Amino acid sequence: MSKFTADYILKMNDIVREGDPILRTVTKEVELPLSKEDKETLLCMLQFLKNSQDPVLSKKYHLRGGVGLSANQIGLDKRMFAVYVKDEEGNAHEYMLVNPKIISHSVTKSYLADGEGCLSVDRPVPGFVPRSERIKVRAYDLDGKEVVLRLKGLMSIVFQHEIDHLNGIMFYDHINKENPFKLPEDASIKS
Numbered sequence: 121m122s123k124f125t126a127d128y129i130l131k132m133n134d135i136v137r138e139g140d141p142i143l144r145t146v147t148k149e150v151e152l153p154l155s156k157e158d159k160e161t162l163l164c165m166l167q168f169l170k171n172s173q174d175p176v177l178s179k180k181y182h183l184r185g186g187v188g189l190s191a192n193q194i195g196l197d198k199r200m201f202a203v204y205v206k207d208e209e210g211n212a213h214e215y216m217l218v219n220p221k222i223i224s225h226s227v228t229k230s231y232l233a234d235g236e237g238c239l240s241v242d243r244p245v246p247g248f249v250p251r252s253e254r255i256k257v258r259a260y261d262l263d264g265k266e267v268v269l270r271l272k273g274l275m276s277i278v279f280q281h282e283i284d285h286l287n288g289i290m291f292y293d294h295i296n297k298e299n300p301f302k303l304p305e306d307a308s309i310k311s
């Protein structure tokens with residue numbers, strides 16, 4: 121069994137930082153049905169995200185807040201990620217998915233007004249990160265069942281950030297070098 125069992129408390133020193141070649145790796149598809157080990161790793165990753173957004177636990181374990189985490193960020197060459205996002209109404213939306221594929225996307229772009237950050241990047245990188253406003257994703261859940269998700273808003277942006285990681289892409293790869301705050305054509309800004 122790997123270190124990342126369901127009860128293992130993942131901390132910041134488990135997260136690899138930019139410069140580690142695994143962050144520039146196109147990660148390998150995960151075998152279905154999911155092994156017990158891969159299921160436990162995804163549960164451990166999701167728990168980290170919940171802890172990182174908890175006022176008490178994030179302080180106790182010195183965690184940076186994160187809304188998503190990809191397996192290669194904890195050193196695993198596996199095509200899988202977890203997402204945990206609370207919406208405006210305070211409802212939590214959680215996902216643990218493997219072998220995701222963006223099967224269609226809008227022409228229109230969107231980007232976060234405050235730009236993006238990354239748990240694997242210990243420095244601010246200012247600039248707009250243009251992404252598809254809406255995406256349709258096919259992936260597989262913990263039971264190996266196929267899921268198709270139509271996403272927009274912050275969830276769409278988070279999924280694109282995570283799927284980028286699984287393809288060795290970092291958010292700042294999308295920032296315009298000449299003018300980081302260049303407004304992409306017909307893009308809608310999300311705060």
Ligand SMILES: OCN(O)CCCc1ccccc1
Nearest residue numbers: 186188236237238239278281
């Ligand atoms: O890969 C996950 N991660 O580094 C945590 C931050 C995720 C994230 C931050 C801003 C916009 C989209 C996604």
Ligand code: NI
Nearest residue numbers: 237238239240
């Ligand atoms: Ni990231």
